[in-house]
Every structure is written in structure tokens, then in C-alpha cells.
Amino acid sequence: MTQTQRHPSSPLMLQETREAPEVIRRQIVQNMSRVQEIVCAIRERPPKMAVTIARGSSDHACSFLKYGLETQLSLPVASIGPSVHTLYGAQLDLQGALVLAVSQSGASPDVVETLRMARQRGGLTVALVNVEDSALAHAAEFVLPLQCGEERAVAATKSYLASLTAFLPVVAQLSGDLDLDLALAGLPEVLKEILALEERARDLAERYRFIQQLVVLARGMHFGVAQEAALKLVETCGIQASAFSAAEFSHGPKRLLVEGVPVLAFTSLDAAANSSAEAYQGLHTTRSDLRTIGPASESTLRTMSTGHALTDPVGSAVAFYLFAAHLAVRRGLDPDHPPLLSKVTQTR
Incomplete structure (x- = not known):
């Protein structure tokens, strides 16, 4: 462990990111019986589609889960905007739908009310939530605890990472994917190795110390991580950051490169690897300021x-959090207490 990792004055954002290996290990062990219950329920009531309900970082986790459910289970996934029900009064027909609500606190009224409606309208409802005795957990038929313990920093880190992995054991069992089971079992140890890259993450952060804008790119499984990265850069660093699919960037947003806006991109080893690499190579030829x-x-x-393709984004997210926390510190900011923000956001 490096001096940086041991230092007691490290921001909570860094401290909580470093808890990721133990959080994932605890989640896998303690959620086993709940995973079995959900798997049995889904097999007894096979869904025709899945829908997600979430906001903020939790919604970015849902972007990742969308790719997981669609690629591994061939289950179409849509996102429900909570206001469709809470503001516009729509009573959606969710008979035969798997409904996943994701929240760290489980306290946002619009997410809770939308999940309650989904259960009443025939959905098989599952809450992925860190606070088990929360309104969201009580509204769901099934609960998968994130097993994070208390998260004190305003900017979510370990709860986002746990949101990525909590449903993956269900996916592994339903798909019969033994490689995914093995990857999940070994994930805590790999994350420890990634945490050892903190000095390199800090060095990368140094070059972005004075930027005001940033484009974040990714494709496929990593896109939800890119969305989360852009949000965290806004929250903790005050940088005007936007996430785009590497496949969509040339359809207009590429214009930003002329203004000298730098690019941070996520790479992968999955089916999106070659197309992403080609897109990034194209940026290199335009002499764009690109780091990956x-x-x-x-x-x-x-x-x-x-x-596994479904666990690699977790490692990328851990590395990014190390980078973002150090970037905030280098910019003279407190990543744990962003201005105007609070830990729990109550939307209706």
C-alpha cells in the first residue's frame, strides 16, 4: 500500500473507492440466498422485457445493466422516467416485465412511487438498494442489498460500483454463464490490483488540472461508466463534461474538437473493442488531446x-474514481462536499 493510500486525510471519495473489493466480496457472499429467490421467481414468471427506474449515478448503472440483460438474456430493456407516473399520472401496463429500481438511499419519492405503481401493474419488481430499511425496499417484491455500508461522501463511488455488480449473479445463473461466475468470484482481487494504480491515476489527473471542458467517450458495456464519469467530473471538479457514445460522436459532437476540448475515452476488450479503437485512432489523426x-x-x-466483458467496466470505473478524486484535489476542491449538492436528492 502506498503512502497516498494510507494517508488518513485522503478524501472520503478515495477512501470509499478503496473499499470496493471488500464491498463486492461481501455482496457476493451475503446476497446468495436472495439471488436464488430472484432467479427462481424469474424462471417461474419469465419476463418479456425489463424496465429500469433510477436517477443520477444509479441511472448510469442501469445503462450498464441494459447491455448486460440484452446481450446475455436477450431481454429488451427500457428506462422509465419517474415523472411519467408521478407528474403525468400514467399507469403503465407492466404485466410480464422485470422491473429494476436502483438507488443508494431508497428515499427518493418519485422512484419509490414509480416502483410501487410497477408492482401494482403486474411487474416483477426488484430493488437494488443500499439502505435495506428504506421506502424503496419496502415497495419492492424482492430486494438485492448493495452491501456497501455507510457511504459518507456526497459523490457516490462504492454504491455505484455495487450497483453494477449486484444483479450480475442473477444474470450469470439465468444465462448459465460460468465465465461470469468465475469473473465475479475473482473480481475483488483484480480490483485490489487496480487500486494499486492510484499513483498513475494521480499523474493522469495532473494534465487535466486546468481544463474547463471535457468530452467522455465509450461504447457498449462501458457507456454507463462514461455517463457516470461525466457526472462525477461535473460534481467533484466543476468541469463541464459530457458523455457520448463513440459511435455517435461523429454525428455532431465531434465539432467540439475544433475548440480544443480534450477527450477522455474508455477502452474495452469485448465486442466493442475494435470499433472503439478505430474511432479513437481517428481522433489521434486529428491531433486531438485524447487519453484513455x-x-x-x-x-x-x-x-x-x-x-469478462460484464466485469471489466467495474475495474475501469474504479480507476476513473481514483483519477477524478485526485483531479479535484489538484484543482483545490473538496470532492466530498460539492457546492449546492447533498447526499440524498428528493425528487417528486
Whole structure:
């Protein structure tokens, strides 16, 4: 462990990111019986589609889960905007739908009310939530605890990472994917190795110390991580950051490169690897300021492979959090207490 990792004055954002290996280990062990209950329920009541309900970082986790459910289970996934029910009064027909609500606190009224409606309208409802005795947990038929313990920093880190992994054991069992089971079992150890990259993450952060804008790119499984990265850069660093699909960037947003806006991109080893690499190579030819994070060999901040396309984004997110926390500190900011923000946001 480096001096930086041991230092007691490290921001909570860093401290809580470093808890990720133990959180994932605890989640896998303590959620086993709940995973079995959900798997049995889904097999007894096979869904025709899935829908997600979430906001903020939790919604970015849902972007990741969308790719997981669609690629592994061939289950179409849509996102429900909570206001469709809470503001516009719509009573959606969710008979035969798997409904996943994701929240750290489980306290946002619009997410709770929308999940309650979904259960009443025939959905098989599952809450992925850190606070088990929460309104959201009580509204759901099934609960998968994130098992994070208390998260004190305003900017979510370990709860977002746990939201990525909590439903993956269900996916592994329903799909019969033994490789995913193995990757999940080994994930805590790989994350420990990625945490050892903190000095390199801090060095990468140094070059972004004075920027005001940033484009974040990714594709496929990593896109939800790119969305989360852009949000965290806004929250903790005051940077005007926007996330785009690497496949969509050339359809207009690429114009930003002319203004000298730098790019941070996520790489992968999955089916999106080649197309993403081609897109990033195209940016290099335009002499864009591009740096990358992920398991691909050419990455600026290269993470270790976790052994599966659905677990690699977790490692990339851990590396990014190290980078973002150090960037905030280098900019003279407190990443744990962003201005105007609070830990629990109550929307209706």
C-alpha cells in the first residue's frame, strides 16, 4: 500500500473507492440466498422485457445493466422516467416485465412511487438498494442489498460500483454463464490490483488540472461508466463534461474538437473493442488531446482484465474514481462536499 493510500486525510471519495473489493466480496457472499429467490421467481414468471427506474449515478448503472440483460438474456430493456407516473399520472401496463429500481438511499419519492405503481401493474419488481430499511425496499417484491455500508461522501463511488455488480449473479445463473461466475468470484482481487494504480491515476489527473471542458467517450458495456464519469467530473471538479457514445460522436459532437476540448475515452476488450479503437485512432489523426482508461493494451491508464466483458467496466470505473478524486484535489476542491449538492436528492 502506498503512502497516498494510507494517508488518513485522503478524501472520503478515495477512501470509499478503496473499499470496493471488500464491498463486492461481501455482496457476493451475503446476497446468495436472495439471488436464488430472484432467479427462481424469474424462471417461474419469465419476463418479456425489463424496465429500469433510477436517477443520477444509479441511472448510469442501469445503462450498464441494459447491455448486460440484452446481450446475455436477450431481454429488451427500457428506462422509465419517474415523472411519467408521478407528474403525468400514467399507469403503465407492466404485466410480464422485470422491473429494476436502483438507488443508494431508497428515499427518493418519485422512484419509490414509480416502483410501487410497477408492482401494482403486474411487474416483477426488484430493488437494488443500499439502505435495506428504506421506502424503496419496502415497495419492492424482492430486494438485492448493495452491501456497501455507510457511504459518507456526497459523490457516490462504492454504491455505484455495487450497483453494477449486484444483479450480475442473477444474470450469470439465468444465462448459465460460468465465465461470469468465475469473473465475479475473482473480481475483488483484480480490483485490489487496480487500486494499486492510484499513483498513475494521480499523474493522469495532473494534465487535466486546468481544463474547463471535457468530452467522455465509450461504447457498449462501458457507456454507463462514461455517463457516470461525466457526472462525477461535473460534481467533484466543476468541469463541464459530457458523455457520448463513440459511435455517435461523429454525428455532431465531434465539432467540439475544433475548440480544443480534450477527450477522455474508455477502452474495452469485448465486442466493442475494435470499433472503439478505430474511432479513437481517428481522433489521434486529428491531433486531438485524447487519453484513455480501460483494459485495452494501448490505454493511457491501463486496468487489469477481470475475465469478462460484464466485469471489466467495474475495474475501469474504479480507476476513473481514483483519477477524478485526485483531479479535484489538484484543482483545490473538496470532492466530498460539492457546492449546492447533498447526499440524498428528493425528487417528486
